[in-house]
Amino acid sequence: MSTHTSDPGSEIEAALSGFFRDTWPDDMSDDPDVFRDDQWSAVTELGLTTIGLPEHLGGAGGSLSDLVAVLQLAGRHAVPLPIAEANLAAWLTSRSGHTAGSGPMWSTIARPERRDHLTIRDGLATGELCDVPWGNEAPQVLALGSAHGAGAAAGTIVVDPDRCTVTVREDLAGQPIAHLTLDDTPVTRWDTDLTADEFALRGMLVTAALMSGAMTGAADLTREYVEVREQFGRPISKFQAVQHHVVELVQMAVMTRSMVERVALVADPTAQQIDIRALKLTSNENAAHVTRAAHQAHGAIGMTREYRLHRLTRRLHLWRDAFGTDLELAGQFGELAATAPSLAALLLDDTPGPAGETV
Amino acid sequence: MSTHTSDPGSEIEAALSGFFRDTWPDDMSDDPDVFRDDQWSAVTELGLTTIGLPEHLGGAGGSLSDLVAVLQLAGRHAVPLPIAEANLAAWLTSRSGHTAGSGPMWSTIARPERRDHLTIRDGLATGELCDVPWGNEAPQVLALGSAHGAGAAAGTIVVDPDRCTVTVREDLAGQPIAHLTLDDTPVTRWDTDLTADEFALRGMLVTAALMSGAMTGAADLTREYVEVREQFGRPISKFQAVQHHVVELVQMAVMTRSMVERVALVADPTAQQIDIRALKLTSNENAAHVTRAAHQAHGAIGMTREYRLHRLTRRLHLWRDAFGTDLELAGQFGELAATAPSLAALLLDDTPGPAGETV
């Protein structure tokens, strides 16, 4: 029986939690203003940007559960580095028949964006990629053409930011995002059978893992704070209203974690379609509860940059809109549910095949 | 200054609250199984079924604020009689150029219903009127034809239930509703310039007044109960979570009451378009909070018919869907807001005229 309830990412979590805690300690209240090369080297040397990819494709090996465990740690410690983005880009590379780079030749990815557009002719690309995370720091930006209006057969586009006009901005969490303008810019094109949908699903899983970690972080932080903070002569944890905030935080964190780990465990792409969308949608909604409850339990101190809560909640805000917003996902999932032969089977079947048939 | 903050229904409220309290006392736990003729006579003799209508039209006189005050009392005491329906029918009668009947010749009204249909030829009507409140007790049923698919020019249709096939059912609150089938049934037709929309607006106001009363009743009842009920050695009102339920109940009741009285005060049909829709939509949403909070604060006892809370909450459930459901109203109000020249002016102008112009 224990095969079904093993905790698959637990080994790597145990091995790496010290690294994360030491490098981004719990008492960090603000992010460093710059991309820390030393930290990034440590991250890449540990193989975190390619974990979950087979070694023969240049990956660090390990399972999807291992990747999820790493990203939960990254979320838990609000790591101000593009671990998830680089890992996603490495996966895209491998799914495009290439070997994922490691060391200095890492890539970030361009998320699907309504405002993006790209046209490619004779190896020259023209268009825009908006809000590319860490697009100013990455040596390479990968974009799945079909996700950016470049036509379904466009494959994976490899962009060198140095050849683009780059405007750097800040996202909601204060992390750098780059606006890339391409104007007959030479790009490399890789063939891939990956659909925009498959890419988005991987993006959802990766983002939900980060969110799960950040929710756990916010729950832990709040539980600590309410024991220490006193008002009216006793720790605020003694107030029923504060307890309700704490309970909600734990519920949201436990729920998100349990689902993201469940999805990683199944690891079967045909089965993940449903569970990953459910995961991201639920994570988005749970994150809304978490930010509200954590801030409310913290009071004024949580609204300052001097205190570390904002590092978690600002990232949660950001990730809610990455790879699937609530309305998009709810609409998609709703159509899926409405066209399923049986709603009960959709919920209860572990691996629902086409037409609701149980495999 | 006091002219603006007078409490216009307060006199009639003071005059009648004793009658309501004595006839439908607070410790009534269930409704009588039958329509009580003696109670109905008392109600009609007091003029409650025609209050708010001018005397020269057969009404009992009084203002819209007086009508609202009476209906709030009816809601507060969960009166198991069609006071609101009869009053609405009397208004429809007067708006059709006829004199509102009193005494035994009262009418009830058919609410607009998607499933209804009526065709009329040579004074003979064929079709169906569904879920007509108290349609089995009323000597007459009035329907505004345009609200039941009988064509915009159909006027007010006067139906004699004795000439229809009548099936009696129970609504959510356990009150009788009749399904009327007409098959070449002789009906009377009155001309009226009333539109289906104007009729619905009046219906919304009347229903919201009932809801306001029921919310006040649920809030009062809960406040009493939490002081008396003890758990863990003290009144449950001492628990922060229970206090939050009480606060929410009071908020919802105060809010609904303040809005329904505000609408009654303005009494200008062109101004009411906006406020009445806002009132009914908000009342619906508030009622949802009230039923949840009141039941949660009461615990198991509130779920029994032996205790009187259900008389209020079941009616609230029912009234939420009468004359405008949440989705209908929200959609309508949304279009209104989206097409207004200024959202701020829509909110802030007391009597916004056409095209947002301030009168």
Add this chain to the structure above:
Amino acid sequence: MKSLRPTVLTADERALQRTVRNYLQERLPEGGYPIGLGISAAVDRDFTRDLAARGWIGMALPRQYGGGGRTAVERQIVVEELLTRGAPVGFHWVADRQTGPSILANGTEAQRSHYLPGIASGQFSFAIGMSEPDSGSDLASVRARAVPADDGWRLNGTKVWTSGADTATHILGLFRTSDERHGGLTQFIIERDTPGMIVSPIAFIDGTQHFCEVVFDDVLLPDSARLGDVGAGWGQNVGELALERGGVDRWISLMPVLERWVATIAPDDTLALTDLGRITARLRVFRGMSLSIARLVDEGESPVTEAALVKEMGTRFEQECIEIVRHHFGRSPRPDSSDTFESLLAQAILAGPSWTIRGGTTEILRSVIMKGLTAR
């Protein structure tokens, strides 16, 4: 708190799921049975007997007592299929979910040998006599009293809100045997025909009569009717409540309504589809959590906090779902409608508030969770 480790169904478990599903599809044809929502399931002794014949009652009880000797996950699989159909499980529901396991854990050998086969065969139906007029969330304030008498016990007092007592063959009651707040409570099993026990239905808000008052007027019991040690009732009761809370019935009972709602949604109704998506996604996530809890039980854990955590969210979520569905229904549903969707929705609207009260109120559950967290 235990982490809710991820798990999936094995091939054998999926096979069981198919078997149950196919059986119920035949046994319960649409329109051929009274549909109930979770705990409000109809009582149908024939159906109970048919399930028992297939080994689907008392599944997790040991074989030596007539049980199936199967896992908590296997039981959950059966229960899921039953509840999503609103099957008439009312007769055996309480016994299968909580009284059986409780008697197994706390009963004497004689009690096990007598009651458990009766439960597993679908002959015995239990109701739980816990709450009293002045003792709801604060169970320790129970006042119904059992005093020693003639080698046995004499019971006096009143239990209320005892669901299913009208059709139960046995009542499992909690009685005060001393004044010690928690240590003064003891459980007794009372057979239905015992002189002095009077069961009277209390009309529930939806008009049904399964909610009962049970009066004990000098009821005499032999000592063999006592379940567990004198003074052990509180702990046993808490254990039962955990069983009551952990199940899928806390988020799945609205399925008969949801299935019928889905069938009414127009393909271009973005609003309804969006709402449906939100609901379904969350239910799917709850399902994963319930499965993880069942696995913990099968590993010998006692996931009390986890069960409370899911029950608290699940019941609140079901209430939100009712709100959403009624919005889209668009008119006031009639409880007496011949349209199943309409009448079920009306029932759900009326009974829904009880879901965050029964089996521990939202407030009590949050304090159970909080205690579980700080105990870590």
Add this chain to the structure above:
Amino acid sequence: MKSLRPTVLTADERALQRTVRNYLQERLPEGGYPIGLGISAAVDRDFTRDLAARGWIGMALPRQYGGGGRTAVERQIVVEELLTRGAPVGFHWVADRQTGPSILANGTEAQRSHYLPGIASGQFSFAIGMSEPDSGSDLASVRARAVPADDGWRLNGTKVWTSGADTATHILGLFRTSDERHGGLTQFIIERDTPGMIVSPIAFIDGTQHFCEVVFDDVLLPDSARLGDVGAGWGQNVGELALERGGVDRWISLMPVLERWVATIAPDDTLALTDLGRITARLRVFRGMSLSIARLVDEGESPVTEAALVKEMGTRFEQECIEIVRHHFGRSPRPDSSDTFESLLAQAILAGPSWTIRGGTTEILRSVIMKGLTAR
């Protein structure tokens, strides 16, 4: 609790509304001023002076002190027009809303004659020094201390989360003058350049710096700086909080975001229109309540419970609105965007959680309401 009796605007009041609206349309052309959300309004001394010149600051203060001698309702009308535009009212906001009335009620004649004209003319800007690092919701635990010294007072301690202290000309601070929990608190007015007072911005979650720490290091004040009696500070502070809570700013501050959102809604976007309808209807109802509260003030009532009741709902509702708007925005908004809607939405997302904290947390307000109810 007073009932919130219905009221409508008089013809004169509607005329004032038109005048203000027309003026602001010219004075604040779209794109020509920094838009702020409620309490986060920008500081613009020129704008403040222009409003003062029109008599729209300190409106409800008596004429003899430079005020307008007008009603609370009239002040609300002006404030509504300002806030719906996100006007840069930051410089005078606190003084106009609460410090002015408080000095009028509690000050000496000399204080009234000095401060009130300064406020009404837009010269003086106040910030409130209440909270301390260990004293947030529990204000009575204030530890910053004032001790008698040289015919005056010596102040030591630290105030935090003092909004606008960086640009204020005066701080109104609450200090401990004895150990009595409530009776040991006294208020002082401290001018900005007073030696020993150090104002340091604390970075707010959205990156702005209006949230300040104010350190008092042996600050010496004459006794004339004391506002009200020694030991009367608690009561005065409670009175101010009521003023802080009653205003329309507790439900209207999101209007600049909502106005811009509406402009983006496609005519066939049922989902967005439905959400917009819900929001607008409720705002319209809140407006009626705020108007009734202002009328009560004009009648000499002190609607403390009513103000708390509306503030508690209003601020929670504003947070719900942010959730809704961000759903429809459909991507993560950038705080540094050149698109006003996008940057305002980003600000609202980040700052929104503070709305149910400032001016009394949800939890504190509920207990204020509860007390008000039982006092009836």
